[in-house]
Amino acid sequence: MTQAAIRPDASEPMITMSGVGKWFGAFQALHNIDMTVGKGEKIVLCGPSGSGKSTLIRCINHLESYQQGEIHVGGILLGHASKTIDAVRREVGMVFQQFNLFPHLSVLQNCMLAPMRSLGLSKAEAEECARLLLDRVKISEQAEKYPAQLSGGQQQRVAIARALCMRPKVMLFDEPTSALDPEMVKEVLDTMIALAEEGMTMICVTHEMGFARQVADRVVFMASGAIVEEAPPAEFFSNPRHERTRKFLGEILGRH
Amino acid sequence: MNYTMDFTPVIDGLPNLLAACLGTFTLAICGMLLATVIGIGGVVLRQSPIKFLRWLVIGFVELIRNTPFLVQIFFIYFALPLAGIRLDPTPTAIIALGINGGAYAIEIIRGGVQSIPKGQMEAGLALGLHKAQVFRLIILKPALRAIYPSLTSQFVLLTLSTSIASAISAYELTSVSQRIESESFRSFEVYFTVTAFYLVISWVMMRIFALFSSRYFSYPVK
Amino acid sequence: MGREEFVFLLMGLKWTVALSAVAFVCGSIAGLVVALARTCGIAAVERIMAAYIAVFQGTPLLMQLFVVYYGLALVGIKMDAWAAVSLGLTLHASAYLGEIWRGAIEAVPKGQTEAAKALSLGYVSRMKDVLLPQALRISLPATIGFLVQLIKGTSLASIVGFTELTRAGNIISNQIFQPLTVFSVVGALYFLMCCPLTIYGAHLERRFAATSRS
Ligand SMILES: Nc1ncnc2c1ncn2[C@@H]1O[C@H](COP(=O)(O)OP(=O)(O)OP(=O)(O)O)[C@@H](O)[C@H]1O
Ligand SMILES: [Mg+2]
Numbered sequence: 001m002t003q004a005a006i007r008p009d010a011s012e013p014m015i016t017m018s019g020v021g022k023w024f025g026a027f028q029a030l031h032n033i034d035m036t037v038g039k040g041e042k043i044v045l046c047g048p049s050g051s052g053k054s055t056l057i058r059c060i061n062h063l064e065s066y067q068q069g070e071i072h073v074g075g076i077l078l079g080h081a082s083k084t085i086d087a088v089r090r091e092v093g094m095v096f097q098q099f100n101l102f103p104h105l106s107v108l109q110n111c112m113l114a115p116m117r118s119l120g121l122s123k124a125e126a127e128e129c130a131r132l133l134l135d136r137v138k139i140s141e142q143a144e145k146y147p148a149q150l151s152g153g154q155q156q157r158v159a160i161a162r163a164l165c166m167r168p169k170v171m172l173f174d175e176p177t178s179a180l181d182p183e184m185v186k187e188v189l190d191t192m193i194a195l196a197e198e199g200m201t202m203i204c205v206t207h208e209m210g211f212a213r214q215v216a217d218r219v220v221f222m223a224s225g226a227i228v229e230e231a232p233p234a235e236f237f238s239n240p241r242h243e244r245t246r247k248f249l250g251e252i253l254g255r256h
Numbered sequence: 257m258n259y260t261m262d263f264t265p266v267i268d269g270l271p272n273l274l275a276a277c278l279g280t281f282t283l284a285i286c287g288m289l290l291a292t293v294i295g296i297g298g299v300v301l302r303q304s305p306i307k308f309l310r311w312l313v314i315g316f317v318e319l320i321r322n323t324p325f326l327v328q329i330f331f332i333y334f335a336l337p338l339a340g341i342r343l344d345p346t347p348t349a350i351i352a353l354g355i356n357g358g359a360y361a362i363e364i365i366r367g368g369v370q371s372i373p374k375g376q377m378e379a380g381l382a383l384g385l386h387k388a389q390v391f392r393l394i395i396l397k398p399a400l401r402a403i404y405p406s407l408t409s410q411f412v413l414l415t416l417s418t419s420i421a422s423a424i425s426a427y428e429l430t431s432v433s434q435r436i437e438s439e440s441f442r443s444f445e446v447y448f449t450v451t452a453f454y455l456v457i458s459w460v461m462m463r464i465f466a467l468f469s470s471r472y473f474s475y476p477v478k
Numbered sequence: 479m480g481r482e483e484f485v486f487l488l489m490g491l492k493w494t495v496a497l498s499a500v501a502f503v504c505g506s507i508a509g510l511v512v513a514l515a516r517t518c519g520i521a522a523v524e525r526i527m528a529a530y531i532a533v534f535q536g537t538p539l540l541m542q543l544f545v546v547y548y549g550l551a552l553v554g555i556k557m558d559a560w561a562a563v564s565l566g567l568t569l570h571a572s573a574y575l576g577e578i579w580r581g582a583i584e585a586v587p588k589g590q591t592e593a594a595k596a597l598s599l600g601y602v603s604r605m606k607d608v609l610l611p612q613a614l615r616i617s618l619p620a621t622i623g624f625l626v627q628l629i630k631g632t633s634l635a636s637i638v639g640f641t642e643l644t645r646a647g648n649i650i651s652n653q654i655f656q657p658l659t660v661f662s663v664v665g666a667l668y669f670l671m672c673c674p675l676t677i678y679g680a681h682l683e684r685r686f687a688a689t690s691r692s
Pocket of ligand 2: 055
């Protein structure tokens with residue numbers, strides 16, 4: 001694949017959030033979020049704990065409802081009617097910090113469930129697709145095992161394959177490596193990098209700054225439920241504009 | 257001590273007693289089914305957004321758990337006709353067993369559903385499944401597995417409490433044994449034998465439950 | 479239902495309380511023995527105790543009361559209904575409490591026994607000073623849960639002919655032909671006895687869960 005083919009295409013936005021506000025009861029978790037993600041663009045979202053990163057990406061597939069503003073995903077306005085929510089969820093894959101594999105289903109069955117039940121694929125089609133994607137995350141030998149028999153890194157790669165089986169246009173990652181032992185972080189990041197190189201639109205909440213440098217088109221920094229600053233990684237790391245960003249980077253980079 | 261044991265009336269009554277064992281099984285199994293239905297329905301109502309319904313379920317559970325089954329069965333026995341429902345003692349006993357077991361089942365099933373991490377529901381929704389699909393395909397089996405030991409031991413207790421249905425002369429093992437006892441006056445012999453029958457019945461129940469569990473819940477967990 | 483009838487029910491209530499108390503206290507003592515024997519490390523004893531527990535947990539309480547009641551008469555011990563149901567309920571309680579406490583003793587981390595042995599504590603002190611205090615704490619919610627079950631179980635004494643609360647209710651209801659009123663009152667009296675215990679047990683369980691999490 002040539003560089004040009006995978007350049008993000010800002011003229012064709014995949015996700016637009018405009019003026020999004022989100023409340024948990026009286027507590028406002030998101031303030032007036034404006035963000036556009038182009039097709040094929042990779043965003044790394046970072047910020048201190050409790051700043052609203054998870055809440056933001058969970059609004060994109062409506063695991064959280066929002067009370068203000070608008071979210072469009074792949075041209076669909078994400079309303080609160082179940083029809084548009086379904087449509088959006090079919091386009092958006094999500095990978096969680098805690099993997100959330102289904103313990104009573106084998107790796108293969110985990111990957112086949114949603115394509116069969118939600119997209120209406122036949123069993124044979126779903127299995128073919130699942131094996132292909134398990135192969136792509138380099139875990140095809142484990143297809144018949146159950147989640148409890150895999151390491152954390154393997155589980156997370158299965159979770160990525162499971163999400164990809166829905167042929168999503170967008171992938172959301174919520175701290176996919178922070179529940180992993182250090183030696184397994186790399187295998188998951190490598191999988192994500194490979195996915196990025198294929199041109200997937202991605203939003204990743206992560207504190208892996210090496211990954212951000214290598215993959216991100218933009219780094220978005222949040223604090224207290226608002227976007228404070230966004231910039232390409234080179235600029236973001238070398239020349240942060242806001243005091244809070246500098247303080248955050250100082251903490252996170254100093255720690256490593 | 258110059259009493260000689262005489263098991264003749266027991267042996268003569270054996271066909272009746274064995275038939276009555278079937279009666280006990282019938283009561284137990286129908287009671288369990290009704291209890292399961294009430295349990296699932298109760299859990300759904302217990303999570304309803306309507307406060308009144310939630311409190312109704314809580315009140316029902318506490319009322320049943322804090323009063324004796326014998327009193328409940330008397331109450332139902334006398335209350336049903338007043339509500340215009342005429343039933344034989346055996347169906348009445350099934351209703352009482354179902355109501356009693358249902359209250360316990362509500363608490364047990366609720367605990368099972370709560371024991372499933374929230375992430376499972378979210379992962380299912382994120383994959384584009386509907387809430388009902390997520391519940392049926394993803395939550396149900398692990399939840400059942402989590403509650404299986406407590407639910408089945410509750411069901412064994414339910415099986416044993418079928419003997420209390422003899423108080424309203426439902427057709428089951430205890431009432432039949434009481435009849436044989438009152439005709440023969442061989443009280444100890446009759447009740448001793450019947451106690452052994454119950455031991456076998458509850459053992460069979462537990463074996464069936466265990467067999468089912470090893471078939472159905474055989475996936476590994478950490 | 480008049481005042482007189484209500485007083486009669488309260489007399490029955492008194493016997494229900496007495497029966498519950500006797501069965502719980504005696505059952506606790508016997509249950510402790512069962513639990514200790516069940517965990518004593520001698521395989522034969524442990525198996526006998528396991529069988530004892532299995533018999534009581536695998537048969538209806540009503541049958542246990544019948545067998546004790548008629549069994550005693552048979553060996554020539556003339557006992558009134560009160561003594562017979564007390565004994566029956568005590569045996570019943572000893573098996574259930576024994577099983578609850580066995581579980582609790584085994585739930586105390588192994589390191590506790592090892593530490594006690596390393597400090598050269600003997601069996602008695604190991605149990606009395608180290609294991610049992612912790613086991614009792616662990617088992618408190620389940621023990622209270624069983625007490626509620628026992629109080630409700632005393633109602634079966636009525637079938638054997640002992641006049642406690644439920645039988646008092648039966649008698650009154652046959653006199654005044656208002657079974658629903660009478661059994662509502664009877665149920666309410668049981669509820670007033672059991673509900674505080676249930677609430678206390680749930681409270682302990684929550685507190686225990688909270689402290690073991692932190
Ligand atoms: N279900 C909820 N109910 C109430 N408040 C919530 C809920 N979920 C999140 N919050 C609050 O919203 C704010 C943002 O939470 P969020 O999980 O999005 O933060 P985060 O940036 O992902 O943090 P972390 O790095 O710890 O994951 C926090 O203050 C949190 O306490
Ligand atoms: Mg988060």
